[in-house]
Amino acid sequence: MILRKRHRILVYGATGRQGTFWTREMINYGANVVGAVHPRKAGITHLGVPVYASATDMTSAFDVALMFVPPLSVKDAVIDACSAEPRLIVCLAEHIPSHDVMEMLAIANTYKVRLAGPNTAGIVTPGESFAGIMPAFNNRIFTPGSIGVISRSGSLGALACLNLTREGLGQSSFFGIGGDPIIGTTMREALELFDHDSRTSLIVLCGEIGGSSEEEAAEYAATMHKPVVAFVAGHAAPVGKKMGHAGAIINPNQGSYTSKYRHLEEAGVAVAKVPSELPHLVSSALPAHQPP
């Protein structure tokens, strides 16, 4: 599922400082925020929406749960949200213990709920809705169109969209998969989502060193009809150092830039050397009869 305007969003932790700032931005943008959750603030109205103690107190359904919750509390919030069986949970927090993440994913899996993140900047569908901490409202960065963008990093994702928008290449959606080693929606799964999305004609992957998600995505990309273009960050990164993201580390036998670059190229994915090359590669790969 890629976020649409009609999707109802429940925001956990919307009453905090950052939660308030970003929930307000989301509402102003047109996101369909239907409620907020805070265990001790039930009954009040915040930013014009009702606050509940738990998802189970809601009388109406919701499609997306967005988590502005501190790392060690996220697991409980995810369990709470899962019980209402939304379609998607977006998990923003960084530094959630990996064992908690694996538990969250196993639970979400039993409820057939998709999880995005953790350590994601969220999801943006330009002109419609967004859930997270991306500058969706900045029309120099995001503009509606047919390019699907997937990124492990929020800041790099924003830069990629900026480069596309500058050349008139709008986005169907931006999907932040997150910078953690263990995440709910992998790059390959996000690629499948965009592959099946009728509004998307081409997908831009923004990968980075560490793990094997780009290699796995490349395997899927080789089977796709829609073109895929990529950029992989970390070519200049030293071996064995965590580059800011918990997941961005080159081990002696896994996660190198070269491996990712090679796998993507072999799968027929054009790989940009710098993000500013993306628009040109995208324009060349776009089917001629489908103007962006």
Added chain:
Amino acid sequence: MNFEEWVAKPLLADFGIKIPRGHVADNAACVKKQFQGPSVIKAQVPTGARGKAGGIKFASDASEAFEMAKNILAMSIDGHQVSRVLVEPHIDIRQELYVAILNDRTYRCPILLFSSSGGIDIEDTATNGIHSMASVHVNILEGLTLEMALSVLQGTILAKRHHHEVANNLVSLYQAYRSLDAELLEVNPLVISQDDEIIALDCKFTLDDSALKRQDWLSQQGSLDPLTELESEAQQAGLRLIEMDGNVGILANGAGLTMTTMDAVMHYGGQAANFLEIGGDAYTKAEKALIILLKHPHIKSLLVNFCGAFARTDVMTRGVVKAWKSLCPEIPIFFSIHGTGEEEAIDLVRDELGLDPFDSMDEAVLAAIEAARRGGEA
């Protein structure tokens, strides 16, 4: 966070796994004095491949132990100076096994690896590839049961009479892995002694850094990464800095954008002096970050690249401007600013520093490389 063997092994003992009764020494005289019979002397460093590096030796008498301890204590393995040795009684080994439990990034659950031929030749096997290993993925909500552990041992070259005891050890190891928030818990070798005892002769333990907050006691016991002076200063300020050899200083927000900025510097023929990220919650620390970065001796030009989402560019830029005006460094600075708060940020740079941020990252990168090449003259 990694742990040396002498810290990690007693953690296993807490879960009922047998370990040798050893002692730690930081000088050879102490090893000689406490010598009680044939022993193994092991360098204590948070890295694999100690055996191959000559950091593990067998001593049959006290004077041999003294010489070996002296040699090992003078070694540096993988960049880690050996400051301690672990001395353990020699154990007669019937069979060496390999066991590890780690987070599987692809399957997103714990995976148990087992081999009936452990020992020095498969040091680092868990990270090197797992073919030739028996393995099982564990549903984290159910845990590793004795039945699952027994099934892993089926078909391996391990005498039937040991299966139950080894499986019990696997279950204990899994409990340790879960309680300790381990990213990796590896025992190589887990041995069957001539007396048919199952004993953990080594242990490699990596704690998930994201769990440090709830593993408070453990976080005091781990090995610290070898950091430069500036890197530790940054760490104390809650910032991730990695010093590199180049001369273009980089300040950017977010891990992905910071790496990309370094890549762009390399792509256009320059060399980055550092990785320094002020994204996420650290976006309010731009001033502190810049003060630390400007102590880097090789920086000839500074590149500030912001593409703000959560990290507001106005807040970060205010920090940069403040640090810049108070320190008045004699190197040129180049900006590229986009994203949340950009209008205000760009105005700040124009009004306070009299500079125009570049319209694209590439232009800023090229200008910073060129300035660094000229030796830091604007």
